[in-house]
Amino acid sequence: MRSQLHFDAVVIGGGMAGLTAGTRLAQAGAKVAVLAKGYGSTHLSPSTIDVLGYTPERVRSPSESLGKLIAERPDHPYALVGVDAVSDSLSWFADCAAHGPLPSYEYVGGIDRNLAIPTAMGVLRPSAMVPSTMAGGEASALGTVAIVSVPSLREFHPALCAANLTAAGIESRALTLPMAVERADMNPVGMARRFEDPAWRGHFCAQLLAQLRTEEHVGLPAMLGLNDPAAVVADLERRLGRTVFEIPTLPPSVPGMRRYEILRSALRAAGGRLALGADVISHERSNGRVTSVSTHAAGRDLIYVADWFVLASGGFASGAIELDSHWVTHERVLGLPLRGVPEAGSPRFEREYLTEQPLAAAGVAVDAELRAEGTENVFVAGASLPGATPWREGSGEGIALASGYRAAAVIAGGLRTEEGVAS
Amino acid sequence: MTDLLELAQLRGTLDHCVKCTICETACPVSNVSPLFPGPKYAGPQSERYRVADEPSVDLSVDYCSGCGICSQVCPQGVKIAEINAQARDKLKRQKGWPLRDRIITRPTWLGRAGTPVAPLANLSLKLKPARILIEKTLGIHRDAAMPAFAGRRFSAWARQRSDGLKSVRKIVYFHGCGTEYYEPWEGEKLVAILEHNGFEVVVPKQDCCGLPLQSSGLFDDARKVLGTLARALDPYLTDDDTIIVGNATSCTLMLKREGREVLGLQDDPVLKRVSSHVYDICELLLELHDRGELKTDFQPIDEVVAYHAPCQQQGHWVGKPALDLLALIPGLQVREMNARCCGIAGTYGLKVEKYEIAQAVGRDLFDQVAASGASTVLCDSETCRWQLADATQRPAAHPIEYLYQAYGLGS
Numbered sequence: 001m002r003s004q005l006h007f008d009a010v011v012i013g014g015g016m017a018g019l020t021a022g023t024r025l026a027q028a029g030a031k032v033a034v035l036a037k038g039y040g041s042t043h044l045s046p047s048t049i050d051v052l053g054y055t056p057e058r059v060r061s062p063s064e065s066l067g068k069l070i071a072e073r074p075d076h077p078y079a080l081v082g083v084d085a086v087s088d089s090l091s092w093f094a095d096c097a098a099h100g101p102l103p104s105y106e107y108v109g110g111i112d113r114n115l116a117i118p119t120a121m122g123v124l125r126p127s128a129m130v131p132s133t134m135a136g137g138e139a140s141a142l143g144t145v146a147i148v149s150v151p152s153l154r155e156f157h158p159a160l161c162a163a164n165l166t167a168a169g170i171e172s173r174a175l176t177l178p179m180a181v182e183r184a185d186m187n188p189v190g191m192a193r194r195f196e197d198p199a200w201r202g203h204f205c206a207q208l209l210a211q212l213r214t215e216e217h218v219g220l221p222a223m224l225g226l227n228d229p230a231a232v233v234a235d236l237e238r239r240l241g242r243t244v245f246e247i248p249t250l251p252p253s254v255p256g257m258r259r260y261e262i263l264r265s266a267l268r269a270a271g272g273r274l275a276l277g278a279d280v281i282s283h284e285r286s287n288g289r290v291t292s293v294s295t296h297a298a299g300r301d302l303i304y305v306a307d308w309f310v311l312a313s314g315g316f317a318s319g320a321i322e323l324d325s326h327w328v329t330h331e332r333v334l335g336l337p338l339r340g341v342p343e344a345g346s347p348r349f350e351r352e353y354l355t356e357q358p359l360a361a362a363g364v365a366v367d368a369e370l371r372a373e374g375t376e377n378v379f380v381a382g383a384s385l386p387g388a389t390p391w392r393e394g395s396g397e398g399i400a401l402a403s404g405y406r407a408a409a410v411i412a413g414g415l416r417t418e419e420g421v422a423s
Numbered sequence: 424m425t426d427l428l429e430l431a432q433l434r435g436t437l438d439h440c441v442k443c444t445i446c447e448t449a450c451p452v453s454n455v456s457p458l459f460p461g462p463k464y465a466g467p468q469s470e471r472y473r474v475a476d477e478p479s480v481d482l483s484v485d486y487c488s489g490c491g492i493c494s495q496v497c498p499q500g501v502k503i504a505e506i507n508a509q510a511r512d513k514l515k516r517q518k519g520w521p522l523r524d525r526i527i528t529r530p531t532w533l534g535r536a537g538t539p540v541a542p543l544a545n546l547s548l549k550l551k552p553a554r555i556l557i558e559k560t561l562g563i564h565r566d567a568a569m570p571a572f573a574g575r576r577f578s579a580w581a582r583q584r585s586d587g588l589k590s591v592r593k594i595v596y597f598h599g600c601g602t603e604y605y606e607p608w609e610g611e612k613l614v615a616i617l618e619h620n621g622f623e624v625v626v627p628k629q630d631c632c633g634l635p636l637q638s639s640g641l642f643d644d645a646r647k648v649l650g651t652l653a654r655a656l657d658p659y660l661t662d663d664d665t666i667i668v669g670n671a672t673s674c675t676l677m678l679k680r681e682g683r684e685v686l687g688l689q690d691d692p693v694l695k696r697v698s699s700h701v702y703d704i705c706e707l708l709l710e711l712h713d714r715g716e717l718k719t720d721f722q723p724i725d726e727v728v729a730y731h732a733p734c735q736q737q738g739h740w741v742g743k744p745a746l747d748l749l750a751l752i753p754g755l756q757v758r759e760m761n762a763r764c765c766g767i768a769g770t771y772g773l774k775v776e777k778y779e780i781a782q783a784v785g786r787d788l789f790d791q792v793a794a795s796g797a798s799t800v801l802c803d804s805e806t807c808r809w810q811l812a813d814a815t816q817r818p819a820a821h822p823i824e825y826l827y828q829a830y831g832l833g834s
Contacts, residue, residue: 005713033742038498039445101761183457189448193455227787252444261761268759273747277495277740297740299679300699318498319439 013312015040017382020404026270046248053394089405122164136245515640534604541574564778568813601805
């Protein structure tokens with residue numbers, strides 16, 4: 001028994017790059033399916049939109065530094081997509097957020113100036129755009145700060161955050177409120193539910209007010225509600241009479257869940273389909289074109305036939321690119337050729353964990369339009385692309401967003417041409 | 424199946440867990456109750472300590488509702504819910520099953536007993552003293568939503584029907600227990616929709632799929648029941664393209680995948696053959712539409728409805744076909760709910776020790792429905808509909824009811 005479904009375009013991967021590509025294609029009028037094995041990096045990352053943070057010097061203005069990066073590194077994803085796609089995709093995403101399902105929850109900032117907002121470690125993170133609930137943490141606006149948490153939230157250490165912030169020139173101290181929750185350890189998702197409850201917020205604020213000094217701003221782990229975080233922050237600010245801001249946490253990421261919801265609902269509003277649990281297990285090719293992919297659905301395999309495909313399945317972290325036990329590197333979904341794999345004999349890894357790791361820059365080989373080498377109709381976006389070291393550059397979301405946006409634009413151009421030929 | 428293969432297919436997947444916590448973001452139960460520590464802890468982490476013939480390490484796994492969302496969202500392919508279901512079976516073997524779990528997991532027994540005395544049975548389920556008595560003796564919560572017996576059986580209607588469409592295009596209908604004893608009109612409407620599209624609907628004699636038994640950890644009984652159902656449907660597979668369609672989305676999922684994976688029946692050749700032919704009704708209708716084979720003579724319905732894709736529907740891994748189908752009806756405004764689960768999880772929310780958790784799980788969804796301005800809430804699973812109707816004080820219907828109405832088949 002084989003079931004076949006037909007689409008203009010199929011996107012493989014439901015992270016930032018895949019959802020962006022799928023939504024843009026659906027908005028361009030294409031019949032689109034986004035196939036996701038599970039949730040992607042959206043649920044794990046801080047959900048700031050980091051475009052370019054370090055080159056390795058700290059970047060003040062991404063738009064200025066991108067030109068230099070592009071000139072020096074023609075194989076970098078940003079060199080392929082161009083500055084315009086970065087800037088356009090950021091505006092587009094900000095628009096999705098502003099008109100999305102979370103009232104008054106917006107992304108603020110832009111490509112011209114990096115914001116500097118505190119991380120859970122108390123480091124000032126250079127980000128192009130951040131959720132409005134984090135914007136109050138912008139370093140230039142901060143006087144003295146109280147970093148506040150509750151003991152049951154194990155993954156957030158206010159003392160560590162405050163000490164590092166103080167070392168970075170922002171006078172901070174840690175406060176841990178002995179708020180009773182019904183379990184010994186809570187993650188930020190569980191806490192987000194508590195903060196949606198006005199009675200909890202009242203109790204929390206009463207305890208906190210007793211300890212706050214008059215001039216202190218309040219930084220809290222990013223757990224201030226899932227469905228209406230802007231209202232939660234506004235309510236806390238009203239009760240406390242001062243600026244309150246969120247600080248990204250370790251996974252799971254509450255702002256990441258909000259960001260997923262923004263993109264998922266934009267995809268749906270544009271008529272795109274999303275299948276979760278749809279792991280792509282095989283594909284068919286004919287004359288340099290991928291003609292279909294199969295997913296392992298319940299009971300039988302489902303065949304998705306399409307004219308265009310976007311591969312946004314991620315890199316080593318998601319498992320879409322792997323180094324096997326024979327030291328051979330593969331792209332596992334479509335078996336596409338890779339670029340940037342260190343040659344036999346040369347080092348694949350460096351000893352220092354967070355340094356430039358030669359193998360980690362490997363990705364699917366693409367042409368200047370993000371088309372996968374050896375195919376006519378497969379485009380690549382996000383962490384599947386070679387040439388970047390996002391954890392050093394602070395560029396992951398920017399690359400995902402801009403390449404997903406750009407791949408969709410190239411395909412939409414192709415669709416228009418096909419329509420022109422047909423009519 | 425060899426032990427090695429089994430290891431790779433289910434338990435072995437725990438080695439793919441990278442502790443990313445994505446399942447923790449999605450678990451409806453652990454996010455509202457401290458009694459369940461969450462899919463990551465109960466699943467891949469505890470599983471490492473579970474050794475055959477040794478006591479269960481983790482009693483909390485009984486509080487997993489079995490909704491399966493953790494497995495759907497896991498980006499690494501860890502079969503978390505399935506591992507937990509097997510751990511629950513082992514736990515129940517050691518602790519034993521309450522009488523309640525042996526009764527409410529048998530919809531066929533309940534249906535046969537209740538149908539002839541439906542008015543009386545339905546009345547007594549509405550009476551507070553009776554419900555308190557049932558709670559004290561059996562442990563079914565006094566406020567839990569119980570479905571009403573229809574007093575007639577769908578199969579009786581199907582058997583006595585002589586005016587059904589005769590066609591070379593045949594579809595086999597697996598109606599399940601909900602349609603048989605509680606909502607026979609759902610089956611009648613499904614038949615009308617398929618006949619409107621030129622299909623002859625064949626209704627085999629059939630019984631429960633075993634999902635309630637599996638959910639309560641009665642695996643041996645569940646295997647027998649599912650095996651019997653597969654053998655009742657198997658003779659109707661005339662060729663590779665035979666379609667078995669169902670409107671009970673959790674029961675079609677049981678036939679397709681859950682039974683085989685969770686109950687370890689991957690090797691049953693009959694079940695394997697049958698499962699590959701099974702469709703959920705909305706999945707089938709949308710596939711027909713994609714092929715240009717679905718009639719679209721829909722009349723407008725000017726109404727706002729809420730749609731909740733139940734957890735088990737999501738477990739088919741085909742997206743949300745009902746949304747695309749309902750979008751074909753002119754005028755109908757469908758509000759997609761994004762809350763995860765209604766809480767009932769089959770029989771979980773009926774149990775006195777779990778009722779409060781189930782209500783807390785469903786709260787987000789109930790609030791969203793209330794805020795949506797919807798007149799009716801649509802959902803593909805009957806137990807979820809009963810929970811939603813009770814909690815939101817709105818009618819709850821299967822999406823096909825709106826297709827039926829839009830086709831003008833009711834008039």
